[in-house]
Structures are given as C-alpha cells and as structure tokens.
Amino acid sequence: MWRVRVCLLISIFSGGALWSLAQRGYTQSEIETGAQQYAANCLRCHGPEGDNVADADIGHGKFRRASTDADLVRLIRNGIPNSTMAAMNNISEQNAQTIVAYLRSIASTAAALSALPNGNADRGKALFEGKGTCTNCHRVGANGSRVGPDLTMIGTQRRTVELHRSLVEPDVEIVPTNRTLKIVTRDGSTITGRLLNQDSFTIQLLDAKDERPKSFSRSDVREVEFLTKSPMPSYKDKLSNQELADLISYLASLKGQANP
Amino acid sequence: MIRRGVYIGVFMTCCMLLDAQVPYDRIVRSTQEPQNWLTHSGNYNSQRYSTLSQITTENVKNLELRWIFQTRSLEKFEATPLVVDGILYTVEAPNNVVALDAATGRVFWTFTYTPAEASRPCCGRVNRGLAILGDTLFMATIDARLIAVDAKSGKELWNVAVAKPESGYAMTLAPLVVKDKVIIGTAGGEYGIRGFIAGFDARTGKEAWRFYTIPGPGEPGHETWPANSDSWQHGGASVWVTGSYDPDLNLTYWGIGNPGPDRNGDERTGDNLYSCSVVALDVDTGKLKWYYQFSPHDEFDFDSTQVPVLADMEWQGAPRKTMLFANRNGFFYVLDRATGQFLLGKPFVEVNWATGFDAKGRPQRIPGMVPTEQGTLILPGNQGGTNWYNPSYSPKTGLFYVPTWANYSSLYVKAVTPYEEGKTFNGGTARATTPNGIRTALNNFAKEDEGYGAIRALDPHTGEMKWQFKMTDVTDAGILTTASNLLFSGGREGYFYALDATDGKLLWKFPVGGRVISGPMTYALNGTQYVEVAAGNSVFVFALK
Numbered sequence: 001m002w003r004v005r006v007c008l009l010i011s012i013f014s015g016g017a018l019w020s021l022a023q024r025g026y027t028q029s030e031i032e033t034g035a036q037q038y039a040a041n042c043l044r045c046h047g048p049e050g051d052n053v054a055d056a057d058i059g060h061g062k063f064r065r066a067s068t069d070a071d072l073v074r075l076i077r078n079g080i081p082n083s084t085m086a087a088m089n090n091i092s093e094q095n096a097q098t099i100v101a102y103l104r105s106i107a108s109t110a111a112a113l114s115a116l117p118n119g120n121a122d123r124g125k126a127l128f129e130g131k132g133t134c135t136n137c138h139r140v141g142a143n144g145s146r147v148g149p150d151l152t153m154i155g156t157q158r159r160t161v162e163l164h165r166s167l168v169e170p171d172v173e174i175v176p177t178n179r180t181l182k183i184v185t186r187d188g189s190t191i192t193g194r195l196l197n198q199d200s201f202t203i204q205l206l207d208a209k210d211e212r213p214k215s216f217s218r219s220d221v222r223e224v225e226f227l228t229k230s231p232m233p234s235y236k237d238k239l240s241n242q243e244l245a246d247l248i249s250y251l252a253s254l255k256g257q258a259n260p
Numbered sequence: 261m262i263r264r265g266v267y268i269g270v271f272m273t274c275c276m277l278l279d280a281q282v283p284y285d286r287i288v289r290s291t292q293e294p295q296n297w298l299t300h301s302g303n304y305n306s307q308r309y310s311t312l313s314q315i316t317t318e319n320v321k322n323l324e325l326r327w328i329f330q331t332r333s334l335e336k337f338e339a340t341p342l343v344v345d346g347i348l349y350t351v352e353a354p355n356n357v358v359a360l361d362a363a364t365g366r367v368f369w370t371f372t373y374t375p376a377e378a379s380r381p382c383c384g385r386v387n388r389g390l391a392i393l394g395d396t397l398f399m400a401t402i403d404a405r406l407i408a409v410d411a412k413s414g415k416e417l418w419n420v421a422v423a424k425p426e427s428g429y430a431m432t433l434a435p436l437v438v439k440d441k442v443i444i445g446t447a448g449g450e451y452g453i454r455g456f457i458a459g460f461d462a463r464t465g466k467e468a469w470r471f472y473t474i475p476g477p478g479e480p481g482h483e484t485w486p487a488n489s490d491s492w493q494h495g496g497a498s499v500w501v502t503g504s505y506d507p508d509l510n511l512t513y514w515g516i517g518n519p520g521p522d523r524n525g526d527e528r529t530g531d532n533l534y535s536c537s538v539v540a541l542d543v544d545t546g547k548l549k550w551y552y553q554f555s556p557h558d559e560f561d562f563d564s565t566q567v568p569v570l571a572d573m574e575w576q577g578a579p580r581k582t583m584l585f586a587n588r589n590g591f592f593y594v595l596d597r598a599t600g601q602f603l604l605g606k607p608f609v610e611v612n613w614a615t616g617f618d619a620k621g622r623p624q625r626i627p628g629m630v631p632t633e634q635g636t637l638i639l640p641g642n643q644g645g646t647n648w649y650n651p652s653y654s655p656k657t658g659l660f661y662v663p664t665w666a667n668y669s670s671l672y673v674k675a676v677t678p679y680e681e682g683k684t685f686n687g688g689t690a691r692a693t694t695p696n697g698i699r700t701a702l703n704n705f706a707k708e709d710e711g712y713g714a715i716r717a718l719d720p721h722t723g724e725m726k727w728q729f730k731m732t733d734v735t736d737a738g739i740l741t742t743a744s745n746l747l748f749s750g751g752r753e754g755y756f757y758a759l760d761a762t763d764g765k766l767l768w769k770f771p772v773g774g775r776v777i778s779g780p781m782t783y784a785l786n787g788t789q790y791v792e793v794a795a796g797n798s799v800f801v802f803a804l805k
Contacts, residue, residue, distance in 0.1 A: 029635040029671050029691055094675055094689060176705040197703040199753035200731045201769065226707055 026101035034102025037095045041088055048159045050106060053084070061107030072100045106159065116164075116245045124250025127243055134247075137232065140254060147194060147208045148232065149178050155254040163251045167244060170230040180231055181205050183216060184223035191216075192227070281344055281411060282392045284439055288507050295784035297343040300389045300434035301650060302781060304505040305570040308652040310782045313744035314789035315804060320746060320758045320768045322805045326790065327365035329799040332356075336777055337794040339389040340434070340650070340738070342397075343783040348792070349392070349411065350799060354385040355401045357409050363785050365801065369414030379403035380682070381430040382450040388502070388648075388778075389434030391442060393462050398442045400431035406444060406460055420465040422446065426682050428453050434502045438512060438543045441468055445499020449517040449563070452494035452685035457503075457514055457539075459546055469546030473497035473516045473534050481533035481551075491528040494679045496520030497535040501565040501648045506581065509598055511540045511549055513570070513583065517563040521687025523631045524559065524674045531556040536564045538585060540600060550600030552621065555589045559631050560613065560672060561642050561690065562589040569653050569660070570597060573720065584720050586651055586662040588644030589613075591623075592723045606723025608716055609645035609666055613638055631672035631688055641670030641711075642690035643734075650738030650779035652747070657761050659717045659726060661739045661747060668711040668734070669693045704733050704753070713751050715739065717764060727764035738779025740791070748791055750776025756793045756800065772800055 038046075046052050050059020065080065066072045073096040079087035091099070128134045129143075137148035154163070165172060174180075181195045183203065193205040196213060203216045203224065208231070218224070235244065282298060290296065290303040294311045302308055315323065331337065335353035342349045348362040357371040375385075379402045391398045396417060397409045403425040408417040422444065423429035428451020436443045441459040449455065455473040460466065474495045475481035485492040496519050503514035519528055519535035536555035539548055555562045569584040575594075583597040590611035594604040602621025614623040630636060649663040670690040677687045706712075713735035717726045735751035742748075747761040756776055757769035774796015782791045791802045 027634045029673060033691055092684075177703075179705055179707075195705055197705075198732055199704060200733075200751070200755065 026104060030098045030101040031105045033095070034098035034100070034105075037091065037099045038102050041091055042099065043156070045084070048155070048157060048162075050103065056085070058103055059106055061104065069097070069100045069104075072103070073097055076100075116241050116248075119242075119245035119247070119249025121246070121250040121253045123243075124246035124248070124253075127239070127247050128250055131243075132235070132239070132247060146206060146211045149175075151251065151254055153254060153256045155252045156256065158251075160248055160252050163248045164244065166232075167239075167247065168234055168236040170232040170234060171228070174230055180208075180227040182223070182225045182227055183221055185216070186220055186222050192231075195226075281395050283394060284437070287393070287437065294782075295343075296345065297341070297781045297783050298392065299342070299436065300340055300391070300502040301504070301567060301779075304438075304507065306502075306504040306567045306650075307569055307571065307655070307741075308650050308739060308779060308781075309654050309656075309741045309743075311743045312782050312784055312789045313742060314784070315742070315746060315782075315791065316744040317746060317760050317767060319804060323758070323768055323770070323791070323802045324805045325770070326363075326801050326803045328801075329358075329360055329365045329367075331358075331797050331799075333797060335385045337797055338384075338386045338432075338778050339794060340779045340781055341792060341794075341799070342390055342392055343781070343792075344392060344411070346785050347411075348783075348799075349390055349397055350794070351387040351389060351399065353387050354379075354381075355387055355399060355407075357390065357397060357399055357414065359411070359414060360799075362783060362790065362801075365799070371409045371414040371416065373399075373401065373407060375401050375403035375405075376425055378425040379430055380425065380428060380451065381432055381447060382684075384432075386432050387434075388432060391435040391437040393437040393440075393442070396462065398435045398437065398462070400433055400435050400444045402430045402432060404429040404431055404446060406431070406435070406442065406465060408442075408462070408465060418465040420460070420467075422458065422467075423448075423453070423456075427451065428682050428685075432500050436502050436505065436512065437462060438505050441543070443503070443512060443543075445473075445503075445514060447498045447500035447517075449496035449498035449520055450522065450684055450686055451682060452520050452679045453496060453498060454493055455497040455499055455517065457499055457541065457546065459543070471539070471541055471546040471548065473499060473539070475533065480548075484531040484533040486527070486529045489527070494520060494685065495528055495532060495535065496522075496685075497532075498563070499565065500563075501567055504568045504570050504583075505543060506570055506597060509540075509581070510543055511597070512543045513538055513540050513568040513597065515563070515565040515568060515585075517565050518555075518558050518561050521677050521679075521685045522559070522561045523672055523690065524676065524687030525557050529557075532558070536562055536589075538564060538568055538583070538595070540597065552593075552595055552600045552602060554585075554587045554591070554593065554623075556622065558589075559674075559687075560589070560638055562587070562644060563647075564588065565648055566646065567648075567650055568597075569651055571653050571655070571660075571720065573658070575603065575721070582720070584651075584653055584660050586646050586660070586718070588640075588647055589623075590640045590645035592660070592662070592718055592720075593621075594720055594723075604721075604723055607645075608662060608718060608723065608725065609664055609668070610639045611645075612669075631674035633674055635671035635673045635691065637669050637693055638672050639669045640665060641668045641693070642672075643668070643670075647736070649736055649777075652739040652741045653720070654741040654745075654747075654761055656743055656745060657717075657741075658719070659761065660720045661741060661761070662716050662718060663735050663737055663739060663749065664714045664716045664728070665734050666712055666714050666716075666728075666730075667709060706732070708732075715747065715749055715759065715764065717761070729759055729764040729766070736775070736777040737793075740780040740782060742782065748780045748782075748793070750780070750793060750795060752776075754795065756780070756795060756802075770800075770802070772796065772798075774798070 135144035498517035519532040713731040737750040772795035778794035
C-alpha cells in the first residue's frame with residue numbers, strides 16, 4: 001500500500017532538510033505554513049496523505065484538473081462546481097499558495113517511499129498490543145495508557161512517513177503539546193509527565209506514574225525541566241522492516257473508531 | 261464642624277448635578293482629583309500613575325474582589341473605563357457604552373450601537389474607551405463614526421461619519437478631549453487608507469481641523485513618498501491609540517502607524533513620513549509643530565502607535581520636558597517634547613534590524629535585514645517588543661514600565677499586493693518562528709526560549725533595565741503605578757497582580773480567569789480606593805478588606 005525509504009525520511013524531517021525539497025522555489029517557511037493551512041482547511045476531507053477522496057488524490061503530485069500551481073490556487077479558492085470541493089474563498093491567495101507548496105512537498109516525499117514491504121494492519125495491531133508494548137504509554141479508544149499521546153485518530157492526523165519517523169527517530173520532533181516535563185519539588189520528589197498547561201505561577205501535568213492530572217505551585221517546585229529526549233524508545237532495531245510496516249499500517253488505519 | 265462639612269458636601273453635589281460634570285478645567289487639573297479617572301490614560305501626561313495610596317505594598321495582600329460586571333460581548337475587552345464622581349463608564353466591544361455604579365457595579369444605563377456591516381477593523385472588533393467633556397461622552401466606532409452620548413441618560417446626542425468603513429477606515433481608540441475639541445485618529449493601515457488625526461467640535465460634531473499623517477502634494481514631507489506615484493494616497497500611517505497633551509506647550513502628541521503595504525516597500529520608496537513617527541500638533545489648529553520618525557521606511561509593521569508618555573525630569577543636570585516612548589520596533593526613546601529633539605535610544609528587547617542611531621537619532625539599519633520572498637528572521641517580531649499596551653511612568657520611583665515581549669521574532673515574508681479599495685494591503689506576511697500551537701487559547705506549552713512576556717522597568721535616563729517580572733506567556737496588558745510604589749498589571753494567563761514598583765517583587769495576585777488585554781486603573785469613592793481591570797469579558801473591581 002505504501003513504501004518507505006528510511007534514510008531519506010530521516011533527512012526529510014530533520015531541520016532544514018525540507019529546504020532541499022522546495023519545489024519551484026518554495027521555501028521551508030512556505031511549506032511549514034502550508035502544512036498548517038492544510039491541517040486547518042483540507043485535512044478533514046482529504047486526509048493526511050491527501051488520498052482520502054475517491055478520484056481526487058492530491059497527495060502524489062498529479063492533479064486531474066490543474067496543470068500549474070496557479071491552477072491549484074484557483075481550485076482551492078474557487079472550488080469545483082457540482083462536486084464536494086466547495087469554494088474556500090476564506091483562504092487568502094497567499095495561504096492557498098502555501099498549501100500548494102505543501103502539496104508539492106508531500107508529493108516528493110510520497111514518491112520516495114519504496115523500501116519497506118506492504119504492511120498488514122491486523123498484524124500491526126497485534127504488535128501494538130503485544131511485542132511493541134505500545135499500550136504501556138499510548139491509548140487507542142478505551143485501551144492503553146494516557147501518559148503518551150492518544151493515538152485513536154492518529155491516522156487522520158499524521159502521514160505514514162511521519163509515523164515511521166516517530167517510530168525510528170522519536171527524538172527528532174516532539175510536538176509541543178506532547179512535551180515531557182520533569183519536576184522536582186522542594187521536598188525532593190521527582191515527577192515526570194506530559195505537560196498539560198503552565199503559567200507564571202502554576203504547572204499542570206499528567207503524572208506518568210498514575211495518569212492523574214496534577215497541579216503544582218511554582219513556589220513549591222525546586223526544578224522544572226523539559227526533557228529533550230522522548231520517553232519513547234526507537235524501534236529501528238527492535239522491529240524488522242516487515243514489523244515496522246505492519247505497525248505503521250495499523251496506526252494509519254486509526255481514524256477515530258472507539259475500539260478498533 | 262461636621263455639620264458644615266455635610267452642608268458643603270451637599271452643596272458640592274448639587275452643583276455637580278446642576279452644572280456640567282466635567283468641564284475642561286477639571287480635565288487639565290485631573291491630577292488634583294485622583295479619586296476620578298477622567299481620560300483614557302488617567303490624565304493628559306498619560307503616565308498611568310495615581311497618587312491614591314490607601315493600598316500599599318504592605319496591605320495589598322488584603323485586596324478582595326468587590327464586584328464583577330459581565331458584558332454581553334464576546335469580543336476582546338480592551339477598554340479602560342472613565343470614572344467620574346462615582347460613575348464608571350466603559351465600552352462593551354464593539355460599541356455599546358455602559359454606565360455603572362462604581363461602588364457596586366450595578367448598571368445605570370446602556371447605550372447600544374450596532375456598527376455598519378461594512379466595518380472591517382483588521383484585528384478585532386474592539387474599543388479602547390471613551391472621552392468625556394461636560395455631560396457628554398464621546399465614542400469612536402469601528403465603522404468610523406464619532407458618537408456623542410449624554411452621560412446622565414445614555415441618549416445619543418449626535419453621530420457623525422468620520423471616514424468610509426468600506427475603504428477600510430475604522431476607529432478603535434478612546435478619543436482625547438482638549439478644550440472644546442474631541443480628537444480622534446483613524447485605523448485601517450492594513451487596508452491602504454490614508455491616515456489622519458482630526459479635531460471635532462464637542463458640541464456639534466463638526467470637524468474643526470484635520471492633519472493627514474501622509475502629507476499631500478506641496479506639503480513638507482510629501483517628498484518622502486515616490487514622485488509620480490499614488491502610493492501616498494493609500495500608504496496607511498493609521499492612528500489607533502490615544503495621544504497625550506501638554507497644556508503648557510499647547511501641543512498634542514500622537515503615535516502614527518506603519519506605512520502600507522506593510523511588508524513590501526518597493527512601491528513606496530523613501531522614508532514615508534509620517535508613518536512610524538510621533539507628531540506634535542497645535543491642539544487648536546492641528547498644524548504640525550514637530551515630528552520624530554522612529555522607523556523610516558518601515559517594512560516590519562512596526563506601528564508607532566504606542567502611548568507617548570510625558571514626564572518632566574532632570575536631564576543631564578537641567579530640567580527638561582521629555583517624552584518617554586517604548587516603541588514596537590524594540591527601542592526605548594527619550595525625546596524633548598518641546599522640540600522633538602532625540603535625546604536617547606536604546607533597545608529594551610533583542611533587536612537585529614538596527615545597530616543604533618546617528619547623531620540626529622536616525623536608526624542605523626543593518627544591511628539585508630529586510631523582508632524577502634524566502635523570509636527574514638527579525639527581532640522583535642511582528643507584534644513588537646511592545647505594542648499598544650499602556651506603559652506607565654512613576655515620578656515616585658523614576659522608572660518607566662513597559663509590557664514587553666522578550667525573545668520574540670517573526671519571519672518576514674515579502675509579496676506583491678496590489679492596492680484595491682477596502683481589501684487587505686499587506687505586501688506579505690509575518691510568520692511564527694517558533695512551533696505554532698505552543699500557545700493555544702487556554703493552554704501554554706512554550707519554553708522560555710520560544711518567547712515570553714515581562715514587565716520591564718527601565719531607567720529613563722539610560723534606558724537600562726532595572727528589573728523585570730517574567731511571565732510564562734506573553735502579555736497584552738497595560739500597567740498602572742501608584743504613589744505607594746505599587747504596580748498593577750496582568751497578562752494572557754488570566755492573572756491580575758500587584759508588584760513592588762521598586763524591585764518587581766510579586767506582592768499579590770488574583771486569577772481572573774480570562775486574559776487581561778486592557779490597562780488597569782484606580783479610583784476612590786467614599787474613602788475607599790478601588791482598582792479596576794477588564795479581563796476576559798468582564799470588569800473586575802478590587803478594594804481592601
């Protein structure tokens with residue numbers, strides 16, 4: 001179904017590598033903004049890979065109704081009559097251009113996926129709940145821990161290349177909302193957990209030990225530190241290519257079902 | 261003795277009822293009646309410093325909530341109220357005026373105004389407050405109208421068009437009343453307006469004078485716009501924060517917004533006067549006395565619409581009438597407000613677009629630090645080192661206090677935006693340089709190196725920072741200082757707090773449960789000092805237990 005080339009993926013998502021993917025002069029800034037615009041305006045229908053809508057795969061660089069980037073901008077803003085593609089004239093021309101920049105960038109990424117075998121979601125589910133011990137931290141539907149990010153809808157939120165990167169290089173990008181905080185209180189207790197909120201006087205986190213939301217007054221805290229490494233281990237050498245493919249296939253299938 | 265005091269009190273009350281509430285003389289001498297708050301910034305010098313001192317650094321911990329007024333609006337609450345003899349007047353955004361009992365928060369009356377659908381303020385349907393003269397309140401509206409309302413009944417007295425909202429003109433500031441005139445300025449810089457400041461007859465609403473913030477052909481300064489071009493006609497230079505006034509010099513001072521299009525100056529070569537400047541106008545005629553331009557040919561959206569704070573101080577051994585100005589561009593300035601002479605410029609946050617100033621006070625630009633198609637990282641970022649948030653100067657401590665965004669940058673991306681009347685005219689965009697989503701509406705996941713808010717106390721003689729109070733999130737809150745060395749402010753985190761103005765130490769805080777994006781103020785009634793702040797969608801008023 002999908003294929004991944006590991007080495008290329010690492011370079012794609014590490015810092016300025018996106019620059020090298022810029023199509024037709026698109027900058028990293030434009031691509032990143034386009035990713036945000038896509039997530040806000042397009043993802044719900046088109047999905048993270050751009051291939052959710054039948055006969056309207058926009059994630060692989062080939063467009064039936066547009067040959068130039070200007071055509072794409074017009075399509076985004078004006079819509080397609082007699083189709084489910086409504087006019088998105090709330091998107092400025094500049095932002096529409098950044099969406100095009102993002103689509104061009106994911107197309108080049110998608111074209112590069114060729115190293116891993118086809119994945120099987122059922123086998124991936126078994127790995128997720130068994131050998132991978134993923135449920136020790138992650139939750140899908142009603143099963144698993146709340147300490148790590150909830151993955152119930154991860155298939156609608158992240159592209160397969162991003163899922164793969166998270167599995168093999170979990171430290172490369174930690175989404176700000178998933179940052180892990182370490183707190184040492186004045187009485188010497190150490191608490192780590194997922195940051196929920198913070199302000200000048202208080203900190204709220206989900207304690208990794210007991211999954212309870214806890215609030216601390218900064219005046220009661222001796223040390224506060226964001227962990228730079230993800231608590232998630234790398235599965236690069238823990239799983240075979242086939243197992244990685246199966247696991248990613250399962251994660252990509254998670255689109256909100258309560259208990260798949 | 262007591263009986264005579266009562267009689268005098270009754271007599272005074274009758275006089276106030278019979279006569280106009282707030283003649284000009286009272287506003288000029290407003291520092292003599294600190295129990296009231298008669299202008300947007302408290303008085304004409306805009307120091308936001310009160311001599312009320314019942315609340316002290318020792319007893320501030322005993323502040324308690326006295327009342328809350330919840331508005332019917334879900335818009336951002338940016339207004340500072342007026343308080344006149346026990347009545348608090350404020351604005352429910354966008355443009356409803358409310359009169360409240362300042363002791364209890366109960367409503368006397370509401371004046372409801374629905375702005376025209378054509379109104380299109382760039383950055384929120386907001387209002388920052390009112391002005392008063394006699395028995396009349398004045399409100400500038402987001403559909404660019406000036407409205408006079410009877411302060412006793414809440415009835416409309418007159419309502420005049422100032423500019424065309426269809427073209428992008430809007431008004432969000434509190435007017436400034438001086439003598440018999442109501443002075444306003446027009447927002448709309450993001451729509452390619454030609455900004456202006458204007459004085460209106462307070463009795464009739466008839467326009468008395470107008471000062472265009474972009475000079476027309478034949479006027480001095482017009483040469484700072486390209487010849488044979490109409491760029492000056494839609495060059496922005498908006499005015500959206502209330503100015504100040506010096507009665508001795510008879511000059512009113514206003515900060516002017518950025519030129520348009522915001523981030524692409526290719527079609528508007530030159531310094532683009534009087535954008536990003538402060539202007540000193542004769543209050544009777546609107547004629548320009550002097551100007552100082554903070555950011556010539558700006559391409560960073562560095563509006564200079566901050567409040568000009570007027571302070572009389574010793575300057576290098578001699579008394580001087582100065583203006584203190586912490587600018588969105590990241591520099592703190594001291595000017596001679598009689599002449600406009602540049603006295604001091606020093607960064608108060610991280611700045612990477614200029615190294616300093618020449619002898620005349622012109623910033624020395626760093627080559628290459630301009631918006632580009634790829635994006636250029638500029639410090640401070642698009643919201644500036646500070647912005648419209650009211651600063652404060654305390655003559656008691658001698659310090660100038662600035663709401664600050666520290667460690668903050670934007671990626672400035674240039675584009676071509678043709679002018680089209682009433683459409684956004686921005687010439688590009690400014691993008692976040694730190695991960696988006698780290699500050700959601702309610703939750704904050706940011707690290708300090710991704711930017712933070714602070715109150716910074718500056719020594720105006722040197723520009724040196726004496727102390728800072730860091731906040732985890734950034735701040736849009738103004739500052740109030742008092743003669744008892746208290747500093748009140750808040751921030752996006754939803755706290756209202758008091759600091760020791762001498763060292764920044766936190767003395768008291770209250771979780772107001774909504775972001776503070778207004779300037780706090782104080783007043784007194786029946787022997788009790790109150791402190792007011794708008795937060796979320798409500799007015800909160802505190803006093804000692």
